[in-house]
Amino acid sequence: MKNIKNIVVPFVSIFFLASFSLALAGSDIEVDDNGIILAGHDAVAYFTENMAVEGNKDFTSVYQGAIYRFKSAENRDTFNLQPAKYAPQFGGFCALGAAYGKKFEIDGKAFKVVNGKLYVNKNVDVAETWVEDEAQYIADADSKWNDIKSVPATDL
Secondary structure, eight states, X not given: OHHXXXXXXXXXXXXXXXXXXXXXXXXXXXXXXXXXXXXXXXXXXXXXXXXXXXXXXXXXXXXXXXXXXXXXXHHHHHHHHOHHHHSBGGXXXXXXXXXXXXXXXXXXXXXXXXTTEEEEESSXXXXXXXXXXXXXXHHHHHHHHHHHTTSOGGGO
């Protein structure tokens, strides 16, 4: 009986955490079906390692309804001290897409930290276009985000 409890309790806990996160993460946050943001990549590592590093399911945190994964407890704890500092701009949607008033999923591998803010793009090809005029794209996305952030991606 104890073995069943050791299996069932963690599973139920994860299910409720994911369900709760999906309920909180509205159309303004880009998460997968499990409520995970940044395609599971470590938000802190983008800043500290300048790399897209996959997070570990054992090191998570919930911020604004999205589940963040981290490569280590240290990165998770760093995030928890200042989550707004490490959270992606535009709810984790593609920065170039936001500049055009759209919301696109991202693969977590295309990113850039600009002036201490994390911007992610759909993929590396899109990111190459974005960096050609990133200042203008950031300004465009900033001006459009309030109008589109609460609109489901399928309605844009």
